[in-house]
Amino acid sequence: MAMILPSRPFYILCPIFLLLIRATTQPDFQYYFCAKDGGNVTYAYRANLDNLLSSLVIKEDNGFGFYNLSNGNAPDKVYTMGLCRGDVDSKFCRTCLNDCAYLLRQRCSNKAEAVGWYDNCTLRYSNRSMLGIMETSRTYSMWNTRNLTSNVDGFFQNLSTLLNNLKKQAAAGGSLRKFATGNTSAPDFITIYALVQCSPDLSQRDCDDCLDDQFGFIPTCCDGKVGGRVVGPTCNFRYEIYLFFGPAYVPLRESPPLLAPPSINSTTRIRDKENNPSRTVIIAVVSTVVSMILIISACVYLWRKKKKDEEAPQFLYQSAEEIESLESLRYSFEIIRGGTDNFSEANKLGQGGFGSVYRGKLPDGQDIAVKRLSRNSDQGDLEFKNEVLLVAKLQHRNLVRLLGFCLEGSERLLVYEFVPNASLDNFIFDPSKRANLDWERRYKIIGGIARGLLYLHEDSRLRVIHRDLKASNILLDEEMHPKISDFGLASGYMAPVYAMHGHFSVRTDAWRNWIDRTVSNIIDPLVTVNSVSEIMRYIHIGLLCVQENVAHRPTMDTIVLMLNSNSLSLPVPSEPAFFTNSDIGSDMALASANETSISELYPR
Known part of the structure; x- marks a missing residue:
């Protein structure tokens, strides 16, 4: 709320x-590739793809950020693979994959095969199985625009050693994650940070070969640069002279054996305490202070909880007038379904983690945009109605106006005014x-x-x-x-x-x-x-x-x-x-679509 x-x-x-x-x-690194020869996109294929990409962001991934899904039957069967960077948690992994799915829907709508890259994830789909297949034909490189000023050879020798060590760690990973990060010292008191990752469905040898292929691109893309990255469908790496990743991934392993306690006689330790008055005083003071901290913390917690409860809005439609106001915003599902031509693909305006948006028309001829919310929401009907009433009361010429809602069975629809020029x-x-x-x-x-x-x-x-x-x-x-x-x-x-x-x-x-x-x-x-x-x-x-x-x-x-x-x-x-x-805050520069910046990005 x-x-x-x-x-x-x-x-x-x-x-x-x-x-x-x-x-x-x-604003952020993103790139995509649409296959020219990926086959024809039928209506059935597109429907299977949409369902697959929508389910991708709600499917559990066991915390490893790797998804391998398929949907439909041949010849319209769709395969998709999603891979998040190993230091990204599940929440932001799904957000990244959802953004990537939206990018590919926009840019590759008529292609049966595509791959998209964001800073924190890679998403691919195709009409063929991609599991366990190494691909290096579509590789893109970027580099930091800042140049090394001295000891270039020493810098890249140390970088090569670091990348090779990380490659071995990543390739040796299991079938759920092949990811490694690390750092090393370089001349002129520089620290090099690097990250490597393979799609975990690759074999150890294929991961090794894939990264070797990408490392070989460094002299042509990143020579003399303090940072660079190369991304491909099945592996990628990046290096910088600043920390750009989260805590290094530690592979799961068996718990270490319990250590034996020190060989100190417990009676002797008790005797030491009894014979040391100052230690007794310190223990008493510490105990008192800890108790006071716990009491104060409990009081602060209860005060904050009380304040939060006071500030939280109560049910918004308690009065008869408010109930009547809410009901006046309700549309029947049949009206909305008819106005959107049964939520047809031709009327679809976009897709997000919340669901899909469709263009429609009310019986009086008014154009509308209908947001069809995902059915996996934990929000109850009462909470949904409360928030509808709240948002409906937010009226300003620079806010998109909520016209109404529909709540029937598992369907939750929001009806907005239609804005013709799309988004900025x-x-x-x-x-x-x-x-x-x-x-x-x-x-x-x-x-x-x-x-x-x-x-x-x-x-x-x-x-x-x-x-x-x-x-x-x-x-x-x-x-x-x-x-x-x-x-x-x-x-x-x-x-x-x-x-x-x-x-x-x-x-x-x-x-x-x-x-x-x-x-x-x-x-x-x-x-x-x-x-x-x-x-x-x-x-x-x-x-x-x-x-x-x-x-x-x-x-x-x-x-x-x-x-x-x-x-x-x-x-x-x-x-x-x-x-x-x-x-x-990276110096990493990316290519502009209008080619007006100094950024450079090369596909291979």
Whole structure:
């Protein structure tokens, strides 16, 4: 359920600022390949694929992040394999695979075979079995743009030793995980960190051969570079001079034998205590302090629980008026099914972890978007109705409007207004469409997003924070006005501390260019040159949103004021949180779809 939240933004608006302003087109590493000769895609094949990808994110994986599933019968049978990086937990593994499935659905909709890569996972599907088959024909390399300044030969000799050692560890892994991480020292007091991984269905020899093939690509992609990676369908590796992975994976092994207790006579130890008055006093003091800490902790816990219970919203439709209001939002399943042509594939707008979205039409002719929620939700009917009523009361021109719902049997449907221009990411990440986003339109989009967030933070019934604000959750109406979606229900209401676990997705090249006084380097060249001073101000405001000290970040009402008043002086931003430690702070550069950045990525 909802919770009362502070209004100070935490990694909320800055990502949208920078996505609209910066020249690069993707916030995180992602790449995909659609097979040209993968066969014809029949309706039955596509249906089997959709069902398979939807079930992928809810199937248990025993905590190893490896999925191997199939669905249907020949010739429309679909095979899929998902593999998450070995240091990623199950929750974020499924999130990554879900994002990858969405990417492949968008980019390879008419292909029977495809593979997609994200930072933390790889997803493949095909009309042929892929189990146990090593593949190195589709391999992609990327490198860190920073060059080594000295001792290049020594650096790569040490790197070669490290990678070969990790290769042996990974290849020797079992049938559930072949993954290894490690580090080594290099000249000039540099530490090299590296990660290697194979699909666990490969044999030890195939894993060894696959990684050897990829290591052989280093001289042509990464010579003289402080970091690089090569990814393929069945194996991958990466190296950097900073820590970019989580705790090293320790293979399961038998428990070590219990050690015998020290050969000290227990009587002697007791006698020592009795003969040492100072030790007795210390023990008494420590015991007292520990007891006080436990009592204080219990009191704090009970106080926090009481406060949380007080702040938690009660049932929202207790009165007759509210019950009547809720029922007025209800649609019959037959109306929605008819309006979407029985949820036909032709009307499908998208797919996510929450379920599928379909375009439809009400009997009065109004266009709608219907979100068909997954049937595996733990939410009860009463909770669902409460949240529907809550979200329906959140009304703002920059929020997607919830028109109603349907709750019949196992079906849970949400009916939204239809927004014709789809989502912002379709414009930002498409070179041809991005040309339509001149600075005036980007300026209006940023302002609209800010006003929508201000409403959620300050003016709505509860202070709501959007835990997943990104370009794909900003919809554009026929006049290109922004509307924030997924601010309730499936997204939930989460505290800003959520972002403290490393989910800040915008790369910190903005900060590097800021301190180097080269901010103009990140401005999209398609934006009018005459607007540079205003764009610089927006980048400045964006950096203020992500300062490490929470108290220094402006509130949403202050942000709106800053955006609307050029005469208001801005404080100097301090270093963003996690800039020095986060793997998102990487110097790794990726290729832009419009080929305007200095990033380089080569397929082989």
